[in-house]
Amino acid sequence: MCKCGCNTCETKKPTLILNESLAPRAMLSKGLRYHIDNNKPLNEHLCRIGSRDYLKLFAEARSLYSRGILEFNNKVDLTLLTETNLGHFGIFEGKKVPLDFPIKLTEGYDVYDEIANAEFGMDYDQLGSNEKEWVRDEIDNMEMRESLNEAIYTDPNTGKSYDLQFVSSKNRWELDIMKKGASIYSNAITTIKRKTVEEIIDWLEGYNIDSSWVKKSIVEDYSKRLNENEYYVTRNKGRGQGKGLVKSVESDFTEPRVFSKEEAEVYVKRAQSGGAIPGQMIAYWVSDKDMNRVDESIGKDIYIIYKRDRKTKKVVKEILK
Numbered sequence: 001m002c003k004c005g006c007n008t009c010e011t012k013k014p015t016l017i018l019n020e021s022l023a024p025r026a027m028l029s030k031g032l033r034y035h036i037d038n039n040k041p042l043n044e045h046l047c048r049i050g051s052r053d054y055l056k057l058f059a060e061a062r063s064l065y066s067r068g069i070l071e072f073n074n075k076v077d078l079t080l081l082t083e084t085n086l087g088h089f090g091i092f093e094g095k096k097v098p099l100d101f102p103i104k105l106t107e108g109y110d111v112y113d114e115i116a117n118a119e120f121g122m123d124y125d126q127l128g129s130n131e132k133e134w135v136r137d138e139i140d141n142m143e144m145r146e147s148l149n150e151a152i153y154t155d156p157n158t159g160k161s162y163d164l165q166f167v168s169s170k171n172r173w174e175l176d177i178m179k180k181g182a183s184i185y186s187n188a189i190t191t192i193k194r195k196t197v198e199e200i201i202d203w204l205e206g207y208n209i210d211s212s213w214v215k216k217s218i219v220e221d222y223s224k225r226l227n228e229n230e231y232y233v234t235r236n237k238g239r240g241q242g243k244g245l246v247k248s249v250e251s252d253f254t255e256p257r258v259f260s261k262e263e264a265e266v267y268v269k270r271a272q273s274g275g276a277i278p279g280q281m282i283a284y285w286v287s288d289k290d291m292n293r294v295d296e297s298i299g300k301d302i303y304i305i306y307k308r309d310r311k312t313k314k315v316v317k318e319i320l321k
Contacts, residue, residue: 015041017071023064031057032070041074055098058087085308090315092306097315102303153213164200164214175200231264231294232256234287235271243291256289 016036018025025033031053035042042061047054062081064070072078080086085099116124116135124135153162159180166173175192194200197214204211236243246267248257259267264286271284285293305318 013073015039015072015074015077017073019069019071022067023069028064029056029060032060032064041072042077042080043074050098050101050103055087055101060087062087090306090308092315092317097306099306099308099315102305153210155210162213164197173197173200175203230289231259231261232287232289232291233259233264233267233271234285234291234293236283245287245289245291259286261286 014036016032016039018028018036025036028036031045031047034040034046042057045054045057047057058080061070061072061077065072065081072081086101088099089096090099091097116122116127116131120127120131124132127135152164154160155162161176161178161180163176163178164173165176173194173196175194177190177192192200192203194203201211201214204214233246234243235246245256247253248255268284268286288294303319306315307318308314309316
């Protein structure tokens with residue numbers, strides 16, 4: 001029987017095991033001793049997340065684990081210790097930053113300021129007119145890259161193939177032109193390199209080459225993006241009566257009503273506060289056309305995380321939404 005009388009705790013597999021033949025228990029921090037004494041994994045810590053003690057705990061545990069002094073049986077702990085650098089720091093743009101720890105950006109986060117600071121080291125409002133124009137162009141290009149990554153076309157008259165794609169590693173668009181019947185391994189490929197899609201279109205039109213396929217790809221993708229910005233409202237009547245999309249008055253309640261994000265949120269709030277039929281619980285939520293909830297993602301906080309690239313070993317920054 002165990003010491004506390006529950007007859008179960010001593011049967012639990014230890015989450016942390018100290019190899020005292022390699023190091024005495026006294027060398028451990030108070031935090032690590034707490035986890036060993038109470039058989040608690042590191043992810044059930046008492047430290048405030050992001051505090052100095054929190055980061056030191058993981059750094060100490062990783063150091064001892066790598067030297068075989070500590071063994072871990074908890075899968076989450078093992079993942080944090082072997083697949084992240086949580087607890088360690090790196091240098092990013094001359095500043096010491098915590099690695100693999102999500103940092104919440106302030107509510108005033110602005111993508112214009114983020115790009116301006118990354119490129120020029122100051123906020124957008126502090127830039128000159130030329131620098132501001134560069135930032136605006138960069139944002140436009142970012143949106144274009146997210147929407148259109150590749151377009152392929154074969155000219156029916158000449159048989160030439162055109163492959164337009166964005167090369168992220170070089171931050172530019174490349175148009176590969178290949179003669180009819182040529183192999184991709186031959187020297188019969190000409191590559192046109194430009195900063196923007198508009199410059200690619202200008203080049204094509206300058207040589208009287210059909211550019212409509214590029215424009216068509218952009219228009220089709222823009223329409224797709226517009227559709228992705230359509231919101232719906234789903235209602236669930238409960239008691240096995242199923243769920244369905246709110247219908248539009250214009251279609252005599254035969255077709256789903258399409259909302260903007262703001263309209264959908266207002267509709268849900270009004271419907272939820274408007275009461276219900278006694279004995280009947282009706283739930284409303286913002287959804288896509290397939291009635292999947294999307295309201296949880298609206299207004300989510302934005303985080304940045306600094307990671308060490310496995311190949312280059314350099315610290316890079318990612319934005320998490």
